[in-house]
Amino acid sequence: xxxxxEIKINFEKFITTFKTDVNDLEFRKKSFANFxxxxxxxxxxxxxxxxxxxxxxxxxxxxxxxxxxANILPxxxxxxxxxYSIIFADGVLILTDSNDAGLVIKKNNSFLKSVKKAGENPIxxxxxxxxxxxxxxxxxxxxxxxxxxxIYNYYSKNFLSNFCSSKNFxxxxxxxxxxxYEKTIYDSSIEYxxxxxxxxxxAKGSKLKKYDLNCNNKHSTIFNFxxxxxxxxSELEYFTFSENINSCRDESIINLxxxxxxxxxxxIQLLSNNxxxxxxxxxxxxxxxxxxxxxxxxxxxxxxxxxxQGKIFVDSKAQKTDGYQLSKALLLSDNVKxxxxxxxxxxxxxxxxxxxxxxxxxxxxxIFYLRSRGISKEDAKMMMINGFxxxxxxxxxxxxxxxxxxxxxxxxxxxx
Amino acid sequence: xxxIKNLRASVDDKEILKGLNLKIGKGEVHAIMGPxxxxxxxxxxxxxxxxxxxxxxxxxxxxxxxxxxxxxERAREGIFLAFQYPIEIPGVFTNNFLRTSxxxxxxxxxxxxxxxxxxxxxxxxxxKELNIxxxxxxxxxxxxxxxxxxxxxxxxxxxxxxxxxxxxxETDSGLDIDALKIVSNGVNSLRDPERSFLIITHYQRLLxxxxxxxVHVLSEGKIVxxxxxxxxxxxxxxxxxxxxx
Ligand SMILES: Nc1ncnc2c1ncn2[C@@H]1O[C@H](COP(=O)(O)OP(=O)(O)O)[C@@H](O)[C@H]1O
Ligand SMILES: [Mg+2]
Numbered sequence: 001x002x003x004x005x006e007i008k009i010n011f012e013k014f015i016t017t018f019k020t021d022v023n024d025l026e027f028r029k030k031s032f033a034n035f036x037x038x039x040x041x042x043x044x045x046x047x048x049x050x051x052x053x054x055x056x057x058x059x060x061x062x063x064x065x066x067x068x069x070a071n072i073l074p075x076x077x078x079x080x081x082x083x084y085s086i087i088f089a090d091g092v093l094i095l096t097d098s099n100d101a102g103l104v105i106k107k108n109n110s111f112l113k114s115v116k117k118a119g120e121n122p123i124x125x126x127x128x129x130x131x132x133x134x135x136x137x138x139x140x141x142x143x144x145x146x147x148x149x150x151i152y153n154y155y156s157k158n159f160l161s162n163f164c165s166s167k168n169f170x171x172x173x174x175x176x177x178x179x180x181y182e183k184t185i186y187d188s189s190i191e192y193x194x195x196x197x198x199x200x201x202x203a204k205g206s207k208l209k210k211y212d213l214n215c216n217n218k219h220s221t222i223f224n225f226x227x228x229x230x231x232x233x234s235e236l237e238y239f240t241f242s243e244n245i246n247s248c249r250d251e252s253i254i255n256l257x258x259x260x261x262x263x264x265x266x267x268i269q270l271l272s273n274n275x276x277x278x279x280x281x282x283x284x285x286x287x288x289x290x291x292x293x294x295x296x297x298x299x300x301x302x303x304x305x306x307x308x309q310g311k312i313f314v315d316s317k318a319q320k321t322d323g324y325q326l327s328k329a330l331l332l333s334d335n336v337k338x339x340x341x342x343x344x345x346x347x348x349x350x351x352x353x354x355x356x357x358x359x360x361x362x363x364x365x366x367i368f369y370l371r372s373r374g375i376s377k378e379d380a381k382m383m384m385i386n387g388f389x390x391x392x393x394x395x396x397x398x399x400x401x402x403x404x405x406x407x408x409x410x411x412x413x414x415x416x
Numbered sequence: 417x418x419x420i421k422n423l424r425a426s427v428d429d430k431e432i433l434k435g436l437n438l439k440i441g442k443g444e445v446h447a448i449m450g451p452x453x454x455x456x457x458x459x460x461x462x463x464x465x466x467x468x469x470x471x472x473x474x475x476x477x478x479x480x481x482x483x484x485x486x487x488x489e490r491a492r493e494g495i496f497l498a499f500q501y502p503i504e505i506p507g508v509f510t511n512n513f514l515r516t517s518x519x520x521x522x523x524x525x526x527x528x529x530x531x532x533x534x535x536x537x538x539x540x541x542x543x544k545e546l547n548i549x550x551x552x553x554x555x556x557x558x559x560x561x562x563x564x565x566x567x568x569x570x571x572x573x574x575x576x577x578x579x580x581x582x583x584x585x586e587t588d589s590g591l592d593i594d595a596l597k598i599v600s601n602g603v604n605s606l607r608d609p610e611r612s613f614l615i616i617t618h619y620q621r622l623l624x625x626x627x628x629x630x631v632h633v634l635s636e637g638k639i640v641x642x643x644x645x646x647x648x649x650x651x652x653x654x655x656x657x658x659x660x661x
Contacts, residue, residue, distance in 0.1 A: 369503040372464050373517035373573060374491035374524065383516065387507025387556070394507075 004036055006062040010163075011129060014065050018132070020109050027116050031128035034119070041122050050307045050339055052276035053123070056221040056247040060193045063163045065130060073154050077185055081400065083150045086135050090156055090188075091164030093133050102143030102176070108136035112169055114229070115199060121251075123223045127195040131167035137180070139206075144177035148400075151182040153196075155220070159188040165195040172206035172234070179398055183213040191219040198226045202234035204258065210236070211401050213408065214250075215243035222248040230290075232258030236265075239396055241405055242277050243270040251280040256290035256318075263292045266395045270409075271304035271336075278307040285318040288348075292322070297392050298329040299385050300336035309341045312355070316347040323351070329359035330388055386410065417442045417612045418482075418581055423473035425455075425462045425637075432458045434637035435473070440581075443609040447623055448616045449648065450634030451656050456616045457500055459634070460585045463614075464497040465490045477581065492524035496579035498570040500586045500616075505557040510569070513557050514539060514576060521577055542575050546602050564595035571602040582606075583614045588622035600625030620652040633659045 011032050015025065040057040041048035048054055071094060073087045084105060087094040097106040111128075119125055137149060172178060202208055214222075222245070228236050240250060254263045269277050283292045298306040312323040329338040342355040362384045370380035386409055393409065396402040418440045425433040432455045440446050450456055462469055465487035475482040482490060505513070519529040530538070543553060546568045558566050567587055574582060584603070588596055603613070603626050615626060623631070623645060631648045633641040633656065641647065641659045 363503075366503050366505050368466050368487060369499065369505070370513070370517075371487035372466075372491055372497055372499075373513075374488050374521040374577065375517055376488050376520065377486075379516065379520070380488075383508050383513070384505065387505060387509075390507045 003061060004039065006064075008036070010063055010065045014130060018109075024109075024111050027111065028129050031119070031125045035122055035125040035129060038122050047121075047280075050309065050341070051249050051278050051280075052247045052305065052307075053221060053223060053249050053278070056276075057123075057193070059191060060162065060221070063193065064161060065163050066161045073152050077152065077154065079150050079181075081148075083148050083181075086137075086149065086151045088151075088153045088166065090154070090159040091132060091161065091166070091194075093135060093166070095135060102140035103145055103178075104136070104138040105149070106136050108134050108169065111167065112199065114201075115167070115197075121225070123195055124197065124225055127165045127167060127197050127223070127225065130163070130165040130195075131197065132165060134166045134168040136169045136171070137178075138171040139173060139176040139178050141173040141203075142175045143173075145179070148179035148181050148398075151180065153182070153184040155184075155186050155188040155192070157187050157189070159190065159192065162190065162192040164192070167197045168199070170198065170200045170208065172202050172208055174203045175205040176203075177207045179209045179211070179401070181211045181213070181401065184215070184217070186217040186220060188220075189218050191221075193221050193223075195223045196225065198224075200226065200228035200236070202228065202230045202236060202261070204231045205233045206231075207235045208237070209398060209401075210238045211396065211398075211405070212240040213405070214240065214245055214248070215408075217244075217246050217248070219246060221246075224248070224250045226250075226252040228252070228254045228263070230254070230256050230258060230261035230263060233260045234258065235262045237397060238263070238265045239392070239405075240267045240279075241270075241408065242268065243408075244272060244275050245277045246274070247276050249278040249280060252282070254281075254283045254292070256283065256285050256292060257287055259287055259289045261287075261290055264395070265292070265294045266392050267296045268389050268392050269296070269298040269300075269306045269308075270389065271298070271306055272301035274303055274305075276305045278309075280307075280309045282311040282313060283323065285312070285314045285321040285323060285351075287315075288317060288319045288321070290318060290321055292324065294325040294327075295392055295395060296327040297389050298327070298338055299332060299389055300329060300338060301332045303333070303335040305337045305339075307339045307341075308357075309343070310355070311343040311345065312353055314344075314346040314348050314351050314353065319348050319350045321348060321351040321353065323353040325355035327357045328388070330385060331359055331361055332385070417444075417478065419474075419476040421474040421476075423459075423462065423471070423475065425458055425469045425471045427469060432637055433462065436634075436638055438632065438639060440612050440614060442612060443607075444630065445607070445613040445615065445626065445628045447628040447631045447645075447648065448614060448634050448639075449618070449620075449631060449651055449656075452618075454634045455637040456634055457585055458637075460497050460500075460583045460614075460616060463583055464495055488520070491577070491579075492521050494580035496574050496577055496582045498567075498574060498582065498584040498587050500589070502558050502566040502570055504559045504561075506559050508557045510555055510557050511539070511553045514553070514573065517573065518576055539576065542572055545605075546572050546575070547598055548572055563590040564592065567591060567595065567599055568602075571599055575602060575606060580610060581612050581614070583616070585616045586618060587615075588617055588619065596622065596625065620648040623648045635659055
């Protein structure tokens with residue numbers, strides 16, 4: 001058993017300074033006790049068997065929680081299209097509460113009830129214990145926001161802590177629509193642990209498009225946990241672009257609770273060097289006539305490591321479920337590793353579920369075809385990889401963001 | 417234009433081209449006919465620089481030793497292969513591919529690269545001539561194209577790159593008569609005293625539309641008979657048997 005004394009001291013310190021209500025305080029203490037009783041995840045645990053975090057978390061037995069560093073986001077990092085912004089600078093939320101034409105964005109110190117269940121997930125327990133002030137987004141019924149919301153997670157060169165956690169909520173009331181773009185900027189070069197938990201509630205007929213850009217982290221270890229609950233006729237379009245992420249687990253649980261709701265989950269892993277990125281996704285079809293699609297592509301260079309574990313769970317009452325999953329990896333060096341573990345757990349009989357996974361290198365015949373048209377070998381390879389990943393970006397239904405991610409992709413190659 | 421001497425090509429231990437000789441002058445159209453497996457596609461690949469063959473012999477192209485150039489360098493020198501089976505490349509859009517290709521060739525030849533607008537003007541016009549809809553150019557390269565669309569797309573690339581030596585590998589196979597006419601018109605409009613063609617075909621049919629100056633019979637990796645376009649008619653009548661063994 002590891003020695004968690006340092007973490008305990010830190011938790012005591014945190015809990016005496018953080019302002020929250022008595023119930024939350026109790027829940028945080030309970031979560032911390034749960035965490036301590038099990039400690040960091042170990043590879044014996046089936047849920048963590050393939051996770052890079054099992055090794056990397058060992059670096060953080062001395063979690064040092066303190067507020068520090070930047071308290072602004074440099075202007076140059078702001079997106080130049082019109083948007084509502086939510087900024088975390090070195091883990092500290094910078095936000096002026098706003099209440100504008102059906103949109104509420106505010107700082108939030110308390111947990112919603114849905115979170116407060118004793119959990120099995122050790123890092124989620126840690127997040128429950130330590131989560132600092134987060135945001136809450138609420139969109140009123142029948143409101144379709146024209147401007148997207150951009151969430152900036154910025155880690156500056158002055159970041160001093162080695163640990164930060166946040167817990168956030170996105171609530172869409174009936175028939176509302178919003179686009180949320182979340183990007184993370186890592187300028188710090190120290191080793192730190194980030195845990196985040198975003199809880200999403202989609203009421204009847206609402207639609208959330210969430211696009212995440214997570215790239216170029218140097219030494220941080222990251223645990224992102226997203227839970228989404230979808231009511232009747234609601235839709236979640238969720239895209240994540242993970243590029244050169246050193247050590248990260250992106251875990252999501254999506255509950256399809258109402259008829260005719262749809263979760264469309266798409267992801268790109270573009271990794272080089274020793275990068276290690278894990279996607280763990282569980283989609284629960286809890287009601288009949290629900291649909292889900294998972295489409296993941298990975299391009300791996302050098303000695304990068306990518307993991308995709310996607311599960312489709314179909315409850316016995318979820319007849320007429322339509323569940324789809326496809327993951328494909330391009331292995332661009334002999335030293336990369338790609339691990340895919342598709343899982344189907346189906347208790348209804350009238351369902352349509354499929355999954356597939358493949359991995360391989362760039363097709364030589366295609367390369368020759370492009371070269372025979374005067375395109376250099378390097379450019380041909382780049383076009384192929386670009387095209388391979390671009391198929392995921394094609395699924396984005398907002399042109400503005402489709403372009404942002406396509407630019408990101410071509411920019412990436414110009415760097416090489 | 418091109419002078420091939422004692423060309424041998426093998427894969428692993430299997431020799432496919434076994435000492436092939438062929439000389440094609442400027443502006444000439446040559447046809448190569450031959451049974452399945454005689455090495456026609458291999459010849460087209462070896463000419464266009466595909467890797468994976470063990471090649472010996474000589475290929476002189478405009479005073480250059482072609483065997484020293486890789487595939488993209490040959491394309492930039494003016495060699496073009498219309499593939500028997502054009503490759504489908506998901507995620508790579510036809511338009512972008514065509515512009516990248518044209519600009520790579522232009523750049524290598526000291527010409528300015530075309531911007532998207534100028535390129536679009538050119539490509540639209542050429543596509544129209546070949547009865548290629550603009551929506552086809554917005555689709556991923558060859559993905560979901562019919563056999564005829566794929567072949568027309570090959571001719572489009574040819575007319576865009578304006579090569580000086582064109583190898584066409586069974587461009588006629590799988591085409592109905594209308595598509596065959598479109599493709600042949602495309603080729604005939606590119607015939608030029610400065611441009612030579614090597615047309616590989618299985619059937620005499622195509623040669624009714626594109627009349628060759630010479631016809632060669634390829635058998636077991638060698639040219640075994642050469643004649644004028646009437647040779648194609650003989651072959652159609654009597655088969656290849658007479659030239660083999
Ligand atoms: N890459 C290869 N490896 C092994 N054998 C090959 C390869 N390519 C062609 N061949 C063989 O060489 C012969 C000639 O093939 P090909 O050039 O495709 O003929 P054609 O186009 O005239 O039908 C065939 O027997 C074929 O099986
Ligand atoms: Mg052939």
